[in-house]
Amino acid sequence: MTSVSGAIGPRTSLTVDESGPHNRVLVLWDIDHTLVNSGGVSRDAYAAAFRAVAGRPLRRLADMTGRTDLHIARETFRIHGVEPTPEQTDALLARLVSELNDRVELMAERGAALPGAGEAIKALSQRSSVVQSVLTGNVKANALLKLETFGLSTECLALDVGAYGDDHWDRRALVSVARERARAVYGDGFSGRRTVLIGDTVVDVEAALENGASIVAVATGGTTSKELAGAGAHVVVRDLRDVAALEANVEDLSRS
Template identity: 45%
Template sequence: MGLNRSWGLYAGDMRLIVLWDIDHTLIDNAGVSKETYAGAFTALSGFPPAEAARTEGRTDRLIMRDMFCRHRLPVPDWPAIEAALAHAGEERFDDLRARGTALPGVRDVLKAVSVQEGWISSVLTGNIAANARVKLSAFELDPLLDLSVGAYGEDAVQRPDLVAVARSRVHQLRGVRGEVPVVLVGDTPRDVEAALSTGSGIIAVASGIHSEEELTAAEAPVVLPDLSDTAGLLEILASFARW
């Protein structure tokens, strides 16, 4: 397998599913995410939350349930929560684009992965699909990912269950059969747990609030400071791929 160091292109048809987390892995949302949760909570409850949402790799189902439980309120039906989240996220698109940013190296590595023959590159995120698209499109990253086969916050309560969702969509929508390896790329111990508990590969990135030491303690075998080394990251990803 020859590596072209300019783009990291690999010869042959090695198969791999790469699933990227979004917040603090691909983008810095500059606090807009927590404002979105607060906005959705306010729309549903009639008053602003007393404290910020607890995120750190949780799914939107868990985040919003936790907010209502901490306020000793009944948890609304999920369709109402999802609609409120989507509306709040769309309202904050301009704020996100103005205040947030794509993280170092992200655009280059997503481009490089997107052209690998036999590889599928999508997302595994706690965000609902509508807000995942808002966040990625704010920085024009959405064309670089196959978002239709991703797994999102509405698809499961617990993050590890999203792996099977993404794998199923890859099979159904892209016709990929057999046990194609899956690699998660994320910045929290919950990303590491989701990978290890499902037999997936994991590349942890210390670009969020969790340090390299914390991610190593969570048993991530590979921990990077960020995604700026495109060629190096492609080499790591290729080590998971299978003919």
């Protein structure tokens, strides 16, 4: 059953058994519209990258909602009548990294970390049972750039065990990628609901459910609380401001 913001209240203490690797919890954060708003600069970077690689203006960008950069790049070529080769896709993603770097000051001016994002990451980092990383559609270089640009606590995130938009085109497959990387570093564990995704789209919900993971859906993007709940999210919150409630949600979901 889905709980909507407030259904699981804040607690004053957390009591997770931290005695071994099987009790660890892997928390995987989405980035865009969950932790940050990049002010539309990613779309500008895609347009410039496509023009440089394809030699023509971008008419239309593929749907970005919850999609990986690898998926977006391939579908954007197809929209323009091109069946992309791996080399073309790699070239577009490499140029995307360059174009976003060129716009980092504009991104910092237009965008922002979303309310509560930094506080939530820091709060969860105080729990030795929790390993935090990201599961994002961004290629890794752009994911790191966005986190750093908006002052989020990258030292609290085990970024080498995350999963990124250049690891696989299908976001659902990224859950297994992140779990395997986490197990290689921290030992066995993170099975089932002890992996908790936090994201803002129906695709985030689907990725969690198809892998038996937990999902806290955040209605800070273009998807409503009702839509997220209807997709089967275990918990839906309006935003990340209530850090204590988020901690309680992570604990309760990982015990399910």
